[in-house]
Amino acid sequence: MISAPAFSTFFPPRRTLMGPGPSDISPQVLAAQSKPTIGHLDPLFIKMMDELKSLLQYAFQTTNPMTLAVSAPGSAGMETCFVNLVEPGDTVIVCRNGVFGERMRQNVERIGATAVVVDDPWGQPVSAAKVEQALQQNPQAKFVALVHAETSTGVCSDVQTIAAIARQYDCLSIVDAVTSLGGIELRVDDWGIDAIYSGSQKCLSCVPGLSPVSFSPRAVQKIQDRSHPVQSWFLDQSLVMGYWSGDGKRSYHHTAPVNGLYALHESLRLLAEEGLENAWARHRQQHRDLATGLTKLGIEFIVDEQYRLPQLNAVTIPEGVDDAKVRSRLLNEFNLEIGAGLGDLAGKAWRIGLMGYAARKENVALCLQALNQVLR
Amino acid sequence: MISAPAFSTFFPPRRTLMGPGPSDISPQVLAAQSKPTIGHLDPLFIKMMDELKSLLQYAFQTTNPMTLAVSAPGSAGMETCFVNLVEPGDTVIVCRNGVFGERMRQNVERIGATAVVVDDPWGQPVSAAKVEQALQQNPQAKFVALVHAETSTGVCSDVQTIAAIARQYDCLSIVDAVTSLGGIELRVDDWGIDAIYSGSQKCLSCVPGLSPVSFSPRAVQKIQDRSHPVQSWFLDQSLVMGYWSGDGKRSYHHTAPVNGLYALHESLRLLAEEGLENAWARHRQQHRDLATGLTKLGIEFIVDEQYRLPQLNAVTIPEGVDDAKVRSRLLNEFNLEIGAGLGDLAGKAWRIGLMGYAARKENVALCLQALNQVLR
Numbered sequence: 001m002i003s004a005p006a007f008s009t010f011f012p013p014r015r016t017l018m019g020p021g022p023s024d025i026s027p028q029v030l031a032a033q034s035k036p037t038i039g040h041l042d043p044l045f046i047k048m049m050d051e052l053k054s055l056l057q058y059a060f061q062t063t064n065p066m067t068l069a070v071s072a073p074g075s076a077g078m079e080t081c082f083v084n085l086v087e088p089g090d091t092v093i094v095c096r097n098g099v100f101g102e103r104m105r106q107n108v109e110r111i112g113a114t115a116v117v118v119d120d121p122w123g124q125p126v127s128a129a130k131v132e133q134a135l136q137q138n139p140q141a142k143f144v145a146l147v148h149a150e151t152s153t154g155v156c157s158d159v160q161t162i163a164a165i166a167r168q169y170d171c172l173s174i175v176d177a178v179t180s181l182g183g184i185e186l187r188v189d190d191w192g193i194d195a196i197y198s199g200s201q202k203c204l205s206c207v208p209g210l211s212p213v214s215f216s217p218r219a220v221q222k223i224q225d226r227s228h229p230v231q232s233w234f235l236d237q238s239l240v241m242g243y244w245s246g247d248g249k250r251s252y253h254h255t256a257p258v259n260g261l262y263a264l265h266e267s268l269r270l271l272a273e274e275g276l277e278n279a280w281a282r283h284r285q286q287h288r289d290l291a292t293g294l295t296k297l298g299i300e301f302i303v304d305e306q307y308r309l310p311q312l313n314a315v316t317i318p319e320g321v322d323d324a325k326v327r328s329r330l331l332n333e334f335n336l337e338i339g340a341g342l343g344d345l346a347g348k349a350w351r352i353g354l355m356g357y358a359a360r361k362e363n364v365a366l367c368l369q370a371l372n373q374v375l376r
Numbered sequence: 377m378i379s380a381p382a383f384s385t386f387f388p389p390r391r392t393l394m395g396p397g398p399s400d401i402s403p404q405v406l407a408a409q410s411k412p413t414i415g416h417l418d419p420l421f422i423k424m425m426d427e428l429k430s431l432l433q434y435a436f437q438t439t440n441p442m443t444l445a446v447s448a449p450g451s452a453g454m455e456t457c458f459v460n461l462v463e464p465g466d467t468v469i470v471c472r473n474g475v476f477g478e479r480m481r482q483n484v485e486r487i488g489a490t491a492v493v494v495d496d497p498w499g500q501p502v503s504a505a506k507v508e509q510a511l512q513q514n515p516q517a518k519f520v521a522l523v524h525a526e527t528s529t530g531v532c533s534d535v536q537t538i539a540a541i542a543r544q545y546d547c548l549s550i551v552d553a554v555t556s557l558g559g560i561e562l563r564v565d566d567w568g569i570d571a572i573y574s575g576s577q578k579c580l581s582c583v584p585g586l587s588p589v590s591f592s593p594r595a596v597q598k599i600q601d602r603s604h605p606v607q608s609w610f611l612d613q614s615l616v617m618g619y620w621s622g623d624g625k626r627s628y629h630h631t632a633p634v635n636g637l638y639a640l641h642e643s644l645r646l647l648a649e650e651g652l653e654n655a656w657a658r659h660r661q662q663h664r665d666l667a668t669g670l671t672k673l674g675i676e677f678i679v680d681e682q683y684r685l686p687q688l689n690a691v692t693i694p695e696g697v698d699d700a701k702v703r704s705r706l707l708n709e710f711n712l713e714i715g716a717g718l719g720d721l722a723g724k725a726w727r728i729g730l731m732g733y734a735a736r737k738e739n740v741a742l743c744l745q746a747l748n749q750v751l752r
Contacts, residue, residue: 002437002565004648005430009404010641012414012421021631025413028385033635034410037401037583038388039713045388054381061378071585072448075630076610103609110607189378201631207413209447209585209633231486231607233479234452252718254451255397255577257585259409260636265386272380337415342628 015331016358018367019339020151020312021179022201022208023355025267029206032266033259040256048265049256053244055268059181059204059276060196060214062188066237068244069264070211071257074178074199077211079107080235081174081195085143085219087228088112092143093134093171095126097157098150099343100176108145111231116141122344123302123314126157128165135169144171149180151202152342154314154351155303156184160191167192172219178202181212182271183283183311183355194219200260203283203311205356206267210260267356279356283310286359290352293368297375302349311359313352314345318375323347326374334370391707392734394743395715396527396688397555398577398584399731401643405582408642409635416632424641425632429620431644435557435580435652436572436590438564442613444620445640446587447633450554450575453587455483456611457550457571461519461595463604464488468519469510469547471502473533474526475719476552484521487607492517498720499678499690502533504541511545520547525556527578528718530690530727531679532560536567543568548595554578557588558647559659559687559731570595576636579659579687581732582643585636643732655732659686662735666728669744673751678725687735689728690721694751699723702750710746 017024038045056067070077082104086092090113094105097120108115116138118130126146135141144166148159163173172194180186183203188196194216201208215223215237223230223237230236234254242251271279287310291301294315302314317323323340327350330336339351352367393400414421432443446453458480462468466489470481473496484491492514494506502522511517520542524535539549548570556562559579564572570592577584591599591613599606599613606612610630618627647655663686667677670691678690693699699716703726706712715727728743 001653002434002439004434004651005427006648007427007431007641007645009408009645010411010424010427010638012411012418012424012638014412015414015418017413017415019415022413022415022634030410030412030635032385034406035386035388036390036406037393037398037577038391039393039395039398040584042391042707042713048386048388051381051383051386055383058378058380063378072452072610073630073633076448076452079608079610107609110605110609199631201413207633207635208416208631209636229486232455233483233486234448234455254449255575255584257449257583257636258398259406259583260585260633262386262388265383269383269385272382275380277377331418337418340417 013335016336016363016366018353018358018363019337020351020353021199021355023205023353024358025205025207026270026357028270029263029267033207033263035262037258040258041250041252045258046250052261052265055265055272056212058272059268060188061186061190062214064214064216066220066241067214069261070213071254072211073209074197074211076235077197077199077213078103078176080213080237081197082107083111083230083232083235084223084237085172085174085195086111086113087226091116091138091141092145093118093131093138093141095131095146097124097126097153097155098122098147099152100147100150104145123153123155125155125307126162128158128161131162132165135165135171141171143174145174147176148186149184149309149312151179151312152345153302154309154312155307156309159193163192172222179312182279184309185280188214200264203356204267204271207260207263209257210264283354283359286354286364287313290354290364290367293364297371311353311355313354314349315352317348317350321375329374330370334366336366336370389711392712392739392742394729394734394739395713396727396729397575397731399581399729400734401581401583402646402733404646405639405643409583409639411638413634416634417626417628421634422626428637428641428644431641431648432588434648435644436564437562437566438590440590440592442596442617443590445637446589447630448587449585450573450587452611453573453575453589454479454552456589456613457573458483459487459606459608459611460599460613461548461550461571462487462489463602467492467514467517468521469494469507469514469517471507471522473500473502473529473531474498474523475528476523476526480521499529499531501531501683502538504534504537507538508541511541511547517547519550521550523552524562525560525685525688527555527688528721529678530685530688531683532685535569539568548598555688558655560685561656564590576640579732580643580647583636583639585633586640659730659735662730662740663689666730666740666743673747687729687731689730690725691728693724693726697751705750706746710742712742712746
């Protein structure tokens, strides 16, 4: 026998999470998650799932019946959208202005489809003009994929305009809303978005590990008309819908992450209680206060004011400052996590999140005061 | 605006979970899960992940460095093993004696590989002789895939013998240990298993949503020698290992399900504290007591005694008994969940789980007494 290791129960410290996610989680959400586990086919659980679907539809501002939470993190939500819609040989216009556009490209290529990449510089939004040009040059394209809130740079792209252009060219739009859902304006039906995915651990302030997704009726039709089977069994939505269908007869696909779904239900319930527009306004307000304070500390934003995400503040590390040392002091002395730069911005930027429950006066005050002391 | 639905916080009842999973969860595991979320790159979290890897290695009885938990349920663990190892055009011997062997076949075919199916009747173990015959007839085969504990029928197959045969024919073995890990004897290294996956919600008695996996050095070599990229970005282990590598430098792949991993750490810690052999013996003992009681009630097992899984008792529904009504009364009057039949056994069988924390005297007593009253 390989002998048993002897470890103690893990007791994490209480951190203030102001990185790119996971964000601070409301005590009510943690409490909901720790309720006793019941069966994933229990009638009471199924009733909760029906409520969860309504709450997701509200958060996405959609009436799409095919709205659910993938039982895995946001990157699985991304893959769910791509593998269900895109078939081998298809052409997809992929907008890339940060890490997650590049990840979309990799998803497309692993399907055996062709990605036509529309590049914009890191820290700038996707250019609608370039997307339209790419569509003109690639009449065979069937999809336009873009990131609403690019977590690696803190930039917001104009999904409403680009989804409308996609539709003009008879393309479906696939939108990454991992960092946007619940934090900034997003209207799936009004904007004509065809497939969208998000993550539980950003502006929803739920525990990490779940990915809300929604598909328009046009997208559902596309899935039904596929000529190749979906390459993933686990993510095949035609199978998953047997469980989420809400027709009262849930068929077993996989064991749902019961406790995580309790938490998601509670976090969405709190969002509905506050109201989406109030949540968006709260994120804007806290962002303004943070930005004012950062400017006073001489810290500059990477993104032009008009394109900045309130919930993800990417700032340039001031010259002469030791990136790792500052983040480590914030963590060890103030229990405050802010995010490092990712990809091209590694070592050059910090990413300060104000997501969901973290978009609070207390957090802004702590962050400014801690930075002030550590940078002094 | 689509208006906000108004729902209350969900308060699940306290059930006793004796179905095919999720199983009863120890209060300590639920408590561990509800600890404050910290960042997935936090040094303290990474230390916890290192411990978690040791605990998984102990549970699997392996020294495989590539041992980790997939951030999704067991069916994603299954897919992880298949998509990382099997390439388009490969031949896989798939042993099918229940629902999960069939799911393996579907995984193989979605890769564009060929599944040679070795069928055994539901309720019987995989026949080692038939596997050997299939290997003789298919010298091009590269893998043998089988389910250790078939959750749909309650039968245990002889993985040790079949993995050894696979190796004689220079094939890698892929083993489904979703329902076996922690409940019955399983020794990955001694038995020469090359790839194995499990689920958190069975005999580990952790919350559902995570899938422990392990790959032998031979399997890792196979992954490194691939000529096609892995079709799934999310499940590509060459990327995931950058996060789980344990060399102190964890690189971001996706946001880990932080709280779920707290729970898995605690459930594995409890298993290590009890000791694997003691846990196996406890499952056997509770099974014997349950079987004795069921026999007294005139309820018969589907599987021959020598092949029965202690943790999953598939029994024939007595003649004239209304399946749904009995399960519904158990649930509503006794808060007791037992499992329905699945696939070929739907409407014909019940599946009574004694998994992990549920393999307790109290549960056996409740189940026998409740069945006695409801069937009277």
